[in-house]
Amino acid sequence: MEDKFDCIIVGGGIAGLSAAMTLARADARFLLIERGEFCGAKNVSGGVLWGSDLARLVPDYWEDGEGFERFVAHRRLTFMDPQSAFSVDFKSDHFQETPYTGVTVLRAVFDAWLAGKVQEAIDASAHPEESFIATDILVEEVLMEDGRATGIRAGDEVFHADCVIIAEGVNNLLTRQVGLEKPYVAGDHVAVGVKEVMQLDAKRLEDRFQLRGRSGLTNEFVGACSEGVEGGGFLYTNRDSISIGLVLGMNELRDSGKTPYDILNTFKAHPAVADMIRDAETVEYSAHVVSTGDIKGMPSEIYADGVMIAGEAAHLLLNAGKAIQGMDYAMRSGILAAETVVEAKKANDFSKAMLSNYRKALESSYVLQDMRSFQDAVHLLHRKEMFSTVPDLVCDFGRQFFTIDSQPTQKASAMMRAAVKRHASYWDLVKLGLKAARSL
C-alpha cells in the first residue's frame, strides 16, 4: 500500500458514497471516513431521492430492490387551513417507467446499502486492498500545509492524500476550518427538519394509499401544518411505514416560541392527516438541520488547493415548492468532485486551478443551473402569504365550491372573489400571482 491515498472523503452520506463509488470504478485509491457506526446511522431525510442519478451510480438498482422503499407513482400537494385540505393530485402511468422519477428512502437502510455497493466496486477494482470505508471515526481536522489540504486527522491518527473531498453535510465544521465557510451560518440560510417514521402493515398501507407493488405516494403540505411558522410538511410512503415531518425556518421557529415537536403533533392531528396515519405506530423520531437552498448560503468557494466541498456541506439544495432536492444534488456533486479527482490524478495536479473544473462541471449540471433559475421561487416561499394567506384562501374557495347546500349556487368566479376579499387585498394577490408565475 502507498503511504498516501489519491483521495480522502470525509462523510459517508450520499455525497461521500457517490464520490467513493466513482473513485472505485476509476481504480483510484481512497479512504472514506464516516463518524457514524455505519453509513446512514446519523442521517435524516424526508426522504425522496429524485431524478435518475442513482441509476447512473448503480445501474438497474430497481432489480436488486433492496436499497429503496417505493418508487414515486403518485404526487400530491396539499393546501391546509385548520379544518380543510385542498389538494392538487397527479398520478400517471409514465411514473411506472424506469429509471423512476424518484424513490422514497430510509437513510439508515439506503446509505448502508449504497456503502455495500461501493465495497463491491472496491473489490472489483484494480486495488481492492488499497481503498477503504472506515466507520465510527470522527475526522477532527483537515491537515493544511502552506494553504494546501494534505490529509486529515482523526484522534491521534493522521492520513495523507493528494486531495480531500469534504462531504460532511450541512453542519460543515471542516468546511469552516479550511476557510471556505464563515464561522457562523446565518439563521435564514438553514431550517429545522423533524420527522417520524410510523410503522403500518404493508397490506394496510397499500390499500389505504391505493398502491400497487412497489409504487408509492409523496404528499407535500403547506399552510396550517406549520402553525403560521415559515415552512411546510411532508408525508411519504415506505414499504411498511410512513415518513411524516416538517421543515421549519430556523429564525421564524425561534421567534414563534413553539417547539417543532408540538407543531408536528398538530400537523398529525389535522383531520386530513390523522386519517392517513391512523393505527400507524411511531418507531423513530429524528431532527436535523437542513439548508434552505438560498444560493447566498453557499460557502465562499467550493474548492481550494487539494480540497473540494460536496453535497449539503456546500449548501447544495433546492426547495422551490415542488420538492426538496438535497440528496440528488449531493449525489451529482459527489460524482463530479470524484471525476475531478480522476482528471487531477492523470495530470498529477491537485492545485486550486485544476480543481476549479469541479465548479465548472457543477455550473453546467442541473444542480447549479436550477439553483440559479429558481432563486426567486426559493425567496417567494419564505413570504408569509405563501404559508398562511394562500392556503387559507384556497381552502376557503374549496369549501364554497365543493359544498352543496340546497341554496342558489354562486358561480366559481364569485366564490373566488369572496374568498379573496376575506383573506387578502385583490392587488396584492395579483402581484403575488405574477411573481409566482414568473419564478416557477
Ligand SMILES: Cc1cc2nc3c(=O)[nH]c(=O)nc-3n(C[C@H](O)[C@H](O)[C@H](O)COP(=O)(O)OP(=O)(O)OC[C@H]3O[C@@H](n4cnc5c(N)ncnc54)[C@H](O)[C@@H]3O)c2cc1C
Ligand atoms: C427533515 C428533512 C427532510 C428532507 N427531505 C429531503 C427529501 O425528501 N429529498 C431530498 O433530496 N433531500 C431531503 N433532505 C435533504 C437531504 O437529507 C440532504 O440534502 C442530504 O442528506 C445531503 O447529503 P450529504 O451527503 O451532503 O450530507 P449528509 O447526508 O448529511 O451526510 C454527511 C455525512 O458525513 C458524516 N460526517 C459529518 N462530519 C463528519 C466528520 N467530521 N467525520 C466523519 N464523518 C462525518 C455524517 O455522519 C454523515 O453521514 C431533507 C433533510 C431533512 C433534514
